[in-house]
Amino acid sequence: MLFRSEAQYLAVIELGERGGDRRDVAIARVNLAWTYLGGGRLVSARRSLDLAADEVEALRLPYVQVDAALTRSWLCRAEGDLAAAGDALGVAAALVEAHGFAEHRPSVTAQRGLLAAARGAEEDARAALAQAREEAAAFAPGHGWDGAVYIDQLAALLAPAAAG
Numbered sequence: 001m002l003f004r005s006e007a008q009y010l011a012v013i014e015l016g017e018r019g020g021d022r023r024d025v026a027i028a029r030v031n032l033a034w035t036y037l038g039g040g041r042l043v044s045a046r047r048s049l050d051l052a053a054d055e056v057e058a059l060r061l062p063y064v065q066v067d068a069a070l071t072r073s074w075l076c077r078a079e080g081d082l083a084a085a086g087d088a089l090g091v092a093a094a095l096v097e098a099h100g101f102a103e104h105r106p107s108v109t110a111q112r113g114l115l116a117a118a119r120g121a122e123e124d125a126r127a128a129l130a131q132a133r134e135e136a137a138a139f140a141p142g143h144g145w146d147g148a149v150y151i152d153q154l155a156a157l158l159a160p161a162a163a164g
Helices: 004-019 022-038 042-058 062-079 082-099 102-118 122-136 148-163
Strands: none
Touching: 004 022, 022 042, 022 062, 042 062, 062 082, 062 102, 082 102, 102 122, 102 148, 122 148
16 A cells, blocks of 8 residues: 555656656655655665665755755664664765755754664763754744654654653
8 A cells, every 4th residue: 555645756756757857756756765764664765765866966956965865864774774874864964064954953963863872872862862852943844844753753762761
């Protein structure tokens, strides 16, 4: 069964490929990867990200590159490749700073916390959660910021430790 967003992204990809719109295809593939990852479909997420990577870079879409790098970091962490997750996160952080994409800072910070937690550095993860929440306070959902998912993941990951 296809999720509604999956079906919509696949339709955009099909239309874009028929019409030669590389930009829309690349963006839809990154968004499709994020959708797959959220549903635990790691292989499909990797395939979609890999297909999008060259196009996103060739078309010089830095905002989409940040999304792709954040998604890749999440994917690599889910696959257990913490070094690659850190590398992808470094790419995202560099693009955020180079282009002034402040709305992505909470996502980068929360992902740093997720990576710290995966490495067993709970204190660093808690500090990152606090910082990400502070950074996110400037952005309201629906105003170009969708990083709450990373903050929520980190908070959920750390919640059992606080209760225990």
